[in-house]
Amino acid sequence: MKKKENEEYIILAEKIEREKLIDKMLNEIFLRILSQIRKRQNPFLEIPARKKEVVVYDEEKDLILLKKILMKRDFFNMKNVRKFTQTVAVSSTITELLRRNIHAQLRDIFYNRAYIFETQNESDAIIEDIAAMMGVYRENLGVIASAKGVCVGEIKIRDKGDLIDCSRLGTGGWSITPLVDEVEFVDYGAEYVLVIEKDAAFFRLVEDKIWKKQKCILVTGKGQADVATRRFVKRLREELKLPVYILVDSDPYGFYIASVYKRGSIQLSFDTPRLATQDAKLLGLLPSDLDKYKVPKYARLKMTEADIKRLSEISNYPWFKNKRYQEEFQLMLERKEKAEVQALCSKNITYLSDVYIPKKMEERDWLS
Amino acid sequence: MKKKENEEYIILAEKIEREKLIDKMLNEIFLRILSQIRKRQNPFLEIPARKKEVVVYDEEKDLILLKKILMKRDFFNMKNVRKFTQTVAVSSTITELLRRNIHAQLRDIFYNRAYIFETQNESDAIIEDIAAMMGVYRENLGVIASAKGVCVGEIKIRDKGDLIDCSRLGTGGWSITPLVDEVEFVDYGAEYVLVIEKDAAFFRLVEDKIWKKQKCILVTGKGQADVATRRFVKRLREELKLPVYILVDSDPYGFYIASVYKRGSIQLSFDTPRLATQDAKLLGLLPSDLDKYKVPKYARLKMTEADIKRLSEISNYPWFKNKRYQEEFQLMLERKEKAEVQALCSKNITYLSDVYIPKKMEERDWLS
Numbered sequence: 001m002k003k004k005e006n007e008e009y010i011i012l013a014e015k016i017e018r019e020k021l022i023d024k025m026l027n028e029i030f031l032r033i034l035s036q037i038r039k040r041q042n043p044f045l046e047i048p049a050r051k052k053e054v055v056v057y058d059e060e061k062d063l064i065l066l067k068k069i070l071m072k073r074d075f076f077n078m079k080n081v082r083k084f085t086q087t088v089a090v091s092s093t094i095t096e097l098l099r100r101n102i103h104a105q106l107r108d109i110f111y112n113r114a115y116i117f118e119t120q121n122e123s124d125a126i127i128e129d130i131a132a133m134m135g136v137y138r139e140n141l142g143v144i145a146s147a148k149g150v151c152v153g154e155i156k157i158r159d160k161g162d163l164i165d166c167s168r169l170g171t172g173g174w175s176i177t178p179l180v181d182e183v184e185f186v187d188y189g190a191e192y193v194l195v196i197e198k199d200a201a202f203f204r205l206v207e208d209k210i211w212k213k214q215k216c217i218l219v220t221g222k223g224q225a226d227v228a229t230r231r232f233v234k235r236l237r238e239e240l241k242l243p244v245y246i247l248v249d250s251d252p253y254g255f256y257i258a259s260v261y262k263r264g265s266i267q268l269s270f271d272t273p274r275l276a277t278q279d280a281k282l283l284g285l286l287p288s289d290l291d292k293y294k295v296p297k298y299a300r301l302k303m304t305e306a307d308i309k310r311l312s313e314i315s316n317y318p319w320f321k322n323k324r325y326q327e328e329f330q331l332m333l334e335r336k337e338k339a340e341v342q343a344l345c346s347k348n349i350t351y352l353s354d355v356y357i358p359k360k361m362e363e364r365d366w367l368s
Numbered sequence: 369m370k371k372k373e374n375e376e377y378i379i380l381a382e383k384i385e386r387e388k389l390i391d392k393m394l395n396e397i398f399l400r401i402l403s404q405i406r407k408r409q410n411p412f413l414e415i416p417a418r419k420k421e422v423v424v425y426d427e428e429k430d431l432i433l434l435k436k437i438l439m440k441r442d443f444f445n446m447k448n449v450r451k452f453t454q455t456v457a458v459s460s461t462i463t464e465l466l467r468r469n470i471h472a473q474l475r476d477i478f479y480n481r482a483y484i485f486e487t488q489n490e491s492d493a494i495i496e497d498i499a500a501m502m503g504v505y506r507e508n509l510g511v512i513a514s515a516k517g518v519c520v521g522e523i524k525i526r527d528k529g530d531l532i533d534c535s536r537l538g539t540g541g542w543s544i545t546p547l548v549d550e551v552e553f554v555d556y557g558a559e560y561v562l563v564i565e566k567d568a569a570f571f572r573l574v575e576d577k578i579w580k581k582q583k584c585i586l587v588t589g590k591g592q593a594d595v596a597t598r599r600f601v602k603r604l605r606e607e608l609k610l611p612v613y614i615l616v617d618s619d620p621y622g623f624y625i626a627s628v629y630k631r632g633s634i635q636l637s638f639d640t641p642r643l644a645t646q647d648a649k650l651l652g653l654l655p656s657d658l659d660k661y662k663v664p665k666y667a668r669l670k671m672t673e674a675d676i677k678r679l680s681e682i683s684n685y686p687w688f689k690n691k692r693y694q695e696e697f698q699l700m701l702e703r704k705e706k707a708e709v710q711a712l713c714s715k716n717i718t719y720l721s722d723v724y725i726p727k728k729m730e731e732r733d734w735l736s
Contacts, residue, residue, distance in 0.1 A: 093717075096717075097717065100717075100718075102575060102576075102717060102718060103571075103575055104572070104713065104717050105568040105571070105572075105710070107568055107708070107710050108568065108572070108710050108713040108717055109713075111667050111708070111710050111711050111712075111713040111714045112713045112714060112717060114664075114666045114667045114711075114714055115664070115666040144571075146567045146568055146571065147540075148516075148567075148590075150543045157538070158538075159537070159538020159539060159540060160538045160539060161538075162536040162537060162538045163536070164536070164537055164538060164540075168530040168531070168532070169527070169530060169532055169542065169543075170525070170526075170527020170528045170530045170532060170545055170551065171527060171528060171545040171546070171547050171550075172515075172527060172532075172542055172543045172544055172545035173542075173543045173545075174537065174540050174541075174542070174543065175518045175537075175540045175541045175542065175543040176540055177538055177539040177540035177541075178539070178571060179539050179575075182539075183538065199514045199516075200473045200475055200476065200514055203471075203473070203512075203514065203546060204472070204473075204476070207470060207471055207547075208470075222516075296482075296483070298482045298483040299479050299482045340475070340479070342473070342475050342476050342479050343479050343482075344479075345472065345476040345477075345479040345480045346479045346480060346482055349461075349464075349465065349468075349470060349472050349476055349480060350468075350470060
């Protein structure tokens, strides 16, 4: 899946005006089909392919992207008629969302058109088709996914006229909106962004007010990050020019979660340019940290067969091919040990905030 | 599991001063054992039993509670020595948390004492033992669980000196803190609390600003509610005297989630008095709503065998024995149909905010 010469990618419009998009939907779907019918043609739409085979990794750009290959979806065709009809029906729901300027979740759309779908997977796929056709992100169509991220720290955000000071939200924090592209960063005192995999570690850092001492913005995606959280981090990086550091468990899954923040995922290759924070640093927990910070043996876990298999998969990802990553993978493989961030509690409940993070930052001890 | 005459329950102290609790830990655990040793006794602790057999449903109080039965845990006893040692070790970690006035998660405690535990279940159980012994809630010991709830609406909350206006948090909302007992309700314009099972429906209501039109506070526990979210709802009910309404899917699982808000769960019977919002109303989605609001057949789902089995279990819960509930169960069983709240999107994406909720509230159409 390497990139070949003069291949065309699908790069979606970063932002498109609602009015423009409504016209685009009308012209390129409804009026187009209408004129095809008038011309007594077999009505058809052209949908960009999104299957695994067209996913490419661009080493130069260091991004997972999608090759531009159009597939014909026509009406007078037993193989396509069902999908063709679904596409047109969902397009009209989406046009309504845009006209009313409201948002719906994937599942809402499924129910809104449930009479022509058997499963939500079907309707989800059709929505992605329409987004690809329009050359926009699904969110631009008013179709959003639920967000589970939380943010605390030295930043003020404007969301629908409300000014939210993320340093004044107690020990809870701001629940990141699914409409993350509509918020505005007003003002910030932070010097970096710290993304934490798990909300347990996140809460410890919030209670210890590390964001105040370290002048940073804390974000957690509560495990595998959702699209809104990834987009939020990407925007903090791009618009505020803040360096981003990621704190995950020292296991293959942690490395993977970090890589999704950095390079995007294969499932959403499509969204990569908008979601990937390529130069985010992996701060830890690194396999080499376990000895360096003397994490006692009893707080380390033995890797399972599945872990080891996953590790070998990950270490073959092209974007993990650099020396430092491979060294860490090697070490993990030799030791067959993994550890959660909370393993640092074996030393002291506040060790993470008092010692680990300040020391890592001071020594600039991270993977690029 | 009916309640018998003159049975003693475990009713935990609603709130206890940290200093007092530290003394209690010292006297009732450490000094007690010390004096037992000095007297050349076999050191022992008395732990309240928490097994299923001691769980009782008090019809009068309409709560799931725990009978008070003390079990001896002694040192010179091959059966108990391990647990005895674990109890003492964890007690000292907890005393440290209290002295430093910081909080840790269950998993943090496990790692902090990992050398004497094989699994986290072991350490979780010991922590519950200590809480029961001290007659306080686990949270009073400084041991918290992560919270996943979100709140939006007409209320101001003070949390660690920060004043949070939940009507000014854009489309995201306030991520409910795990330290929910430490927040203070400053001021509110709301007339009721609406608890929404799923965050998809929650977001639609937030975007439609129903909390403004209906003057309410919206809370979601994002599925099965965590302890912090349940406690938060309970406090809104008790301290602000606001009526609480619950919106869940029309399926056995939805009924169960509602009942956990209302009556507590068997696993946490222990926490019931503090978590259960007994007089919360089940607003919907009721099986009878499906016809009443003309939810099209294609937006309803067929119940699985598992659903039907679960339904018969639930309909036998003593606190569901009232007529209206049984009617709804009966209807669901006859139709063998279930439906998610989003099924209302089949009519119109904003039907939930524009029609369903206002109409239900106006007609006072709910289950007590």
